[in-house]
Amino acid sequence: MITVRGLRKRFGDLEVLKGVDCEIRKGEVISLIGPSGTGKSVFLRCLNLLERPTSGEILIGGQPLLDPATDVPALRRRMGMVFQHFNLYAHLSVLGNITLGPVHLLGREPAVAAARARELLALVGLAHKADAYPDQLSGGPKQRVAIARCLAMDPEIILFDEPTSALDPTMVSEVLAVIRNLARDGMTMVIVTHEMAFAEAISTRVFYMDGGEIHEEGPPAVIFGAPRRPLTQAFIRRIRRLTFQITDDAYDLYALNGEIERFGARHVLPPKTIEDLLSLVEELLALQPSRADVRLELAYAERDGRVEVVCSARGAPLDVLAPGSAEDDLAVRLVRGRTEEVRYAREGERNVSTLLVRAAR
Numbered sequence: 001m002i003t004v005r006g007l008r009k010r011f012g013d014l015e016v017l018k019g020v021d022c023e024i025r026k027g028e029v030i031s032l033i034g035p036s037g038t039g040k041s042v043f044l045r046c047l048n049l050l051e052r053p054t055s056g057e058i059l060i061g062g063q064p065l066l067d068p069a070t071d072v073p074a075l076r077r078r079m080g081m082v083f084q085h086f087n088l089y090a091h092l093s094v095l096g097n098i099t100l101g102p103v104h105l106l107g108r109e110p111a112v113a114a115a116r117a118r119e120l121l122a123l124v125g126l127a128h129k130a131d132a133y134p135d136q137l138s139g140g141p142k143q144r145v146a147i148a149r150c151l152a153m154d155p156e157i158i159l160f161d162e163p164t165s166a167l168d169p170t171m172v173s174e175v176l177a178v179i180r181n182l183a184r185d186g187m188t189m190v191i192v193t194h195e196m197a198f199a200e201a202i203s204t205r206v207f208y209m210d211g212g213e214i215h216e217e218g219p220p221a222v223i224f225g226a227p228r229r230p231l232t233q234a235f236i237r238r239i240r241r242l243t244f245q246i247t248d249d250a251y252d253l254y255a256l257n258g259e260i261e262r263f264g265a266r267h268v269l270p271p272k273t274i275e276d277l278l279s280l281v282e283e284l285l286a287l288q289p290s291r292a293d294v295r296l297e298l299a300y301a302e303r304d305g306r307v308e309v310v311c312s313a314r315g316a317p318l319d320v321l322a323p324g325s326a327e328d329d330l331a332v333r334l335v336r337g338r339t340e341e342v343r344y345a346r347e348g349e350r351n352v353s354t355l356l357v358r359a360a361r
């Protein structure tokens, strides 16, 4: 469906895409992952000519997109795009947003377009919001409207650019569920995302982008489970972990909680598990005799559905989670009650507690 060869894009002196090659077949769901600033958005924007590539070739169903003789608007209409920030028209109702393209670009009868829009709203679970205005909706529903609007143009492929990054963590899953249904129905999609559990579950292939090229690609089990190239390995290791360093009592608990919530959202952890992690970490920190040098690390092991919490604190030997160890034995019991397993180790001058929390599914 799409063939890309030697795609390059430069902005002045900055060469962002340095020769991207790939092939996307009909019905594939491609997740595009990689560090920020590596050109994922630019690549998507080149695919539907929101950016003009500097050189290279893009074939859509065999037709060269960059050939001056090509009817670009027609080719572009075959591709839908969903953005991080929804890009809905504030002055139009939900229905108005969805029918605008079909009426003005595809020449549909307004009544026909409206009937189709209502079907699509039902598909994304928003049949009752046809007459609402974007400002009356929160992020999750807004993004579902944006997806319905995109579907109204009958695209053959949909390009998603971080569709859940601007959402409150509580609204990520409703949008992912809509995308998952599209995948099930066989829609061809390219999705730039940081939701790794989601990417692993729904993709047919994963492209890891780094240094302006597709550095490694493969089935999700390989890219997430056993990537071959060092850059991919380092990236996968990094995104699976959350680390937080505390240097004094005035640490920012709210910032830490925010990071834990984002970590949970990234791995699509259930709200109950995120709640457990938040209180667990707070109790664990409160139990430390000193917060002068405490390192916290959270890692999610997809295979066995457990979150590993490692708390490493510099100080005299002490297992704060040993029963009867602390004045606040209730806190110890609260922490232990939320964990499946607790281990203690002494590493150099540090006390290291490792806790395993089963993700409630």
Ligand code: ADP
Pocket (backbone or CB within 6 Å): 011, 014, 016, 035, 036, 037, 038, 039, 040, 041, 042, 043
């Ligand atoms: P990603 O989506 O992977 O985070 P982007 O594709 O947004 O990264 O950006 C890649 C690089 O291209 C960044 O360094 C960014 O600053 C640069 N860039 C993107 N768009 C433009 C533009 N219109 N003009 C100049 N530089 C740009």
Ligand code: MG
Pocket (backbone or CB within 6 Å): 040, 041, 042, 161, 162
């Ligand atoms: Mg981007």
